Amino acid sequence: MELNYFNQFSSHKEEKESNNDVWSYTRVSSKEQFDTNKSVENQLDYAERTAKKGNFVITQTFGGTYESAKGDFTRKEFKRLIDEVKKSKKKPYAILIFKMSRFSRTGGGAIGLVHQLIHEMGVNLIETSTGKNTLTERGEHEILESLLYARKENLERLEITIPGMRRFVEKGNWLGCAPRGYDHYGPRVKDPKFICAIQKLEINKEGKLLKRAWIWKLEETPDSVIRTKLSNLGLKVSKQFLSAMWRNPFYCGISVHSFLDGKAIKGNWDSLVSQKDFVRINERLNSKENSGYQQSKFHSERPLQGFVKCGTCNSKLTGYTKKGVYNYYKCSTPSCKTKDMNAKTTCRSKNKGLNDLFKSHLKKFELDPTLKEVFKEQIKLTIKSIEQRGQSQKPSLEKRKAKLELDLKSLRKNLAFGKITNELFEEFNGELVDQLNEINTELVNIQKPTSNLNEKIDKCLDITQNISKHWCCGDVHQKVQIQKLMFPTGIVLNPKKRVYRTKEMNSIFSQIAVISRESKGQKKDPSVKLTDGSSMVAGTRLELMTFGL
Template structure:
């Protein structure tokens, strides 16, 4: 029989096993400041040191030792500890209890598993299990999940209590500027006026009565000794707490009467935010004056408003400038506008050749982006791999939370942009015929569509076709337009070229380049606006 010792050189070894050492770190934590004061941190530290000594561990560093919540793993001492044990090749993390280590549940389990792959284990005194065995791993995971469950139960009870207090009119959180936090005779937290309340009131009154800009109000407040940014001032003006009301995400969109003393009245708050209880007669929609606000006077630049001569029952447009003689019968002005629409209207005999021409035009101006979906999909896969790798590095502590958040936002934005581009390409090519069909139907019935629409539809239609509106020159009695919808302009150019080119051949695009925007011909944009 052969001697097996002669074959020892052929035996395979487990190269994946990471050797452990006796180096360790101690992590302590409390979630309540009262625990910190009653020596809970000192007790944890002492028990961990005794455990280390009994098991022959060399304590190389201490982490934590402060008041912090463990409901997330974005804790700075926690991340520093993970980075330290990896850098110093320490294989043991000693904690008093697993709920001191983390209360994130699934995330904590993933972190522990990642550490275990690097030979690093989490040792708990209160739950002394061998995480190298299947049973020990299960028990450790159970304790981590239970910590998350316990934390969620406490959080639910806390939220329920907060919601109850909000519904009873108590403000929750740090007092907004102009107020300060205190307690009432029943020792319940409330907010009362601070020394800045009078200045906040002035700011509201300046806005409501003098219609000052936020920049001007900021400058005035600075002269009174209150320095504030205009962005924060905007938040103040939109916060109903100042008129005695409370809103909060926990009460699901409700507005509650607060028990605190308001700084301003509800009327002032609504006035500052442009909410009037009575509608102005000038803002009432009038079906007889659809061009009101859309057309403007060439002489003074003022938007045209309207009025009715009751004796005649006729509506007129006029500008708002005193002394300007820009007044015109509404029926005549409407006729002028319909003539403009007719100038851009497509001849029905050209619809068939226009369909072919529009498709060719689209392909011509978008040829650079044609068939680039495979390239975009490869880019998307690369970005997804980067995100996955970055998440893994964050979990095992190789990168800090601020760096993780920075690049996560960057990669996520890139991913969303690529996904949207893929979606746009797919939608554009698959629905192109439908877009062209709808566009031609629209532009072959322009004045009829406008004529038969109601007031709101006319306003939207006008703005779509002529984004900058129209102008009326009273002296010359004519209407002008300056900017025209790019698709409408393109179709008009193509119609002119098709009329000239009776053979039906595709047009020379050099003469059409001025009709198309830099972004090219995009029918989906038109459909979205319509």
């Protein structure tokens, strides 16, 4: 009897391969490789030849771009490939890869992923450059060995490059692309106009606008308002970018790169914000984050809360809304006997609202139109006095600058010859650089001419003549800015008489009051005697900057 009859009872079954669909994955490590060589095209060519030889059909392609193999799932195209394999009902027979180093350099992580692809999903890997594949146990072992070798190769490369990169960072240089607001000059940059023998990070046009954003943040201007202001100046930024910028020490001239092992150092670039102001902003941000949900302290119907002080106990007024319609101010001290006060004047209110009283109070400091030309001349004299004082200070500032530059050069020379330690160098280097930056800023302000002076003075005059109107028409943030401009330390309210008392006010508006009094007191000669401007200089410098002068 023929034994072939009994073959039908054998448990062995021949595998019939009906799936000939394959996918391909290609990549290079950097944009430079992607732009300059034909590696991706070469990888695709090998994939097509392998598919043709094995009677496969490439149904999907992934990659085709530059992605570092430092991590597996930080690569967008690689992650898309694996996710597509997992969710696909009809999985590919194999994934075609030029070399296993193109697939991954993570070593153990990659081996676990390959095991999952082969044994859980039934997807093989084929190395198109060598023909190695995971169709047999020996082939699978060879593929895993290739992945381990790729990891070893990567580690050896890092052992050579990392020490040099670490020394580069320790010298105060920046590694990688410069953050937004800076132009990056150096020997290895791609843009020819930025090629330079040594690295330099210089503040560009965007940086100058971002510098203003830091000033607004110090003034507690909300991020949404800062974004609007920047957009009006032609710079669009996302709320995520602003949030990250406030917390990035780079912008105050500090490097905290991971190569520094947790030790911050002074960077070799100009800062957009001082270290002191950076700390102030971040302490404020941290205090808000740690206290949970925070209500905005600004309310569109109660712009004076937190600004006006109670005349009874000197505490700041806060506020609340009643029945969702009526707004009231109240003293923040629970034991204070001051009664709650209406914010607006309505037909039902017995007393005039605090907002309307404040508007009337502002009108007292508005410039009389008949004194417009007198005040204009006074402002010009004040600016001239400021510029003269600056010019008189210029020689001493330049002398101090020269001495600091000499001290800095000597300090760096001592470090080079090993006369001082790195710790001492970093301690004194940062101090000298900060002093030098402050002097350079002062010199720039002295040398910078006041452009469009008449136009800016006219704008200043418009504000001083119509301050109450600007306050009424502005949004809550503009109202708060005007309040702080007028009365830097706040204002006190007598709750019984409902009268505002001014302790300290903007020196420009103080001068308006002086000019008004003098004009009223001179009946025979209505012209007002102008000062030389020197008496206004100290108190007016910041106010002039506020008005854009």
